[in-house]
Amino acid sequence: MLRSCAPRLRTLGALRGLTGGARPAVGDAGPALLIPQGFSANGVTGSIRLEIPSIRDWTESWSKEIRLLFDQFMKKCEDGSWKRVPSYRYISPQDSKPTKEEGQMSRARIFSRSYDDGLGFEFVMFHNDVEKRTVCFFQGGPHLQGPSGLLHGGALATMIDVTGGVTAVMTGEFVMTANLNINFKRPIPLGSVIVINSQIDKVEGRKFFVSCDVQSVDEKTLYSNATGLFISLDPEKK
Numbered sequence: 683m684l685r686s687c688a689p690r691l692r693t694l695g696a697l698r699g700l701t702g703g704a705r706p707a708v709g710d711a712g713p714a715l716l717i718p719q720g721f722s723a724n725g726v727t728g729s730i731r732l733e734i735p736s737i738r739d740w741t742e743s744w745s746k747e748i749r750l751l752f753d754q755f756m757k758k759c760e761d762g763s764w765k766r767v768p769s770y771r772y773i774s775p776q777d778s779k780p781t782k783e784e785g786q787m788s789r790a791r792i793f794s795r796s797y798d799d800g801l802g803f804e805f806v807m808f809h810n811d812v813e814k815r816t817v818c819f820f821q822g823g824p825h826l827q828g829p830s831g832l833l834h835g836g837a838l839a840t841m842i843d844v845t846g847g848v849t850a851v852m853t854g855e856f857v858m859t860a861n862l863n864i865n866f867k868r869p870i871p872l873g874s875v876i877v878i879n880s881q882i883d884k885v886e887g888r889k890f891f892v893s894c895d896v897q898s899v900d901e902k903t904l905y906s907n908a909t910g911l912f913i914s915l916d917p918e919k920k
């Protein structure tokens with residue numbers, strides 16, 4: 683079941699060294715790692731394949747603005763204060779138990795990484811261990827439209843969830859989202875670059891209380907703010 687892999691997830695902290703480092707060279711696929719993870723209530727387990735993508739993965743679809751922010755934060759990584767959070771795209775079938783849904787599961791993709799280049803969720807995240815803070819630069823593609831010309835609220839909720847979840851995961855625990863509260867304050871133009879800042883406000887046992895704000899790059903517009911509760915899996919619970 684979901685919780686049976688929780689002890690293995692505690693090795694997550696060991697991955698932290700991977701997240702920093704220099705900007706990968708063009709054509710360099712970068713390091714890749716598999717994180718074991720339980721994904722469903724039917725006993726299927728899978729892995730997240732983490733990889734730092736090559737520059738080619740993003741140069742064509744990212745606007746100048748998000749590339750500039752990327753470069754600024756890659757510079758901040760050089761002294762170790764910030765680390766780039768690895769990207770993740772695939773669930774490896776290698777840990778999956780055979781089930782009757784196996785055929786469907788082999789087609790599983792991480793939701794936020796399942797769109798073709800530039801059409802959906804284009805983002806990169808950086809994490810600051812000392813401040814327990816993650817910043818996400820996000821450019822929502824044309825397939826994430828809600829009202830005409832505007833980003834769908836569910837797409838923003840996804841990115842708030844992922845950014846908050848990563849903020850908790852970077853402490854070394856694997857978490858599930860228990861609660862999200864989002865205030866949508868201003869509509870977001872589709873295709874614009876936005877900045878999601880997420881921090882851990884409080885930890886109580888297995889509960890990670892996280893807050894997020896979503897702003898324009900020039901910080902003049904607060905698009906949204908949110909709080910979330912992320913809970914690490916209890917290895918004792920079967």
Ligand SMILES: CCCCCCCC/C=C\CCCCCCCC(=O)SCCNC(=O)CCNC(=O)[C@H](O)C(C)(C)COP(=O)(O)OP(=O)(O)OC[C@H]1O[C@@H](n2cnc3c(N)ncnc32)[C@H](O)[C@@H]1OP(=O)(O)O
Nearest residue numbers: 694695697698843844847848851852858859860861913916
């Ligand atoms: C280190 C480097 C690594 C690199 C990093 C990059 C890699 C990135 C990798 C990964 C990215 C992660 C990004 C994830 C983003 C997506 C996340 C999702 O979409 S998750 C799917 C949606 N969420 C669910 O499906 C949960 C469904 N719910 C559950 O499974 C359970 O309810 C669960 C696990 C959340 C809690 O269940 P229990 O049985 O373990 O815990 P109980 O005993 O119920 O609660 C514990 C405490 O929490 C409170 N609690 C539980 N739910 C609450 C709620 N909704 N509101 C308030 N309190 C709640 C309870 O009252 C209790 O509190 P008291 O300890 O008594 O003080």
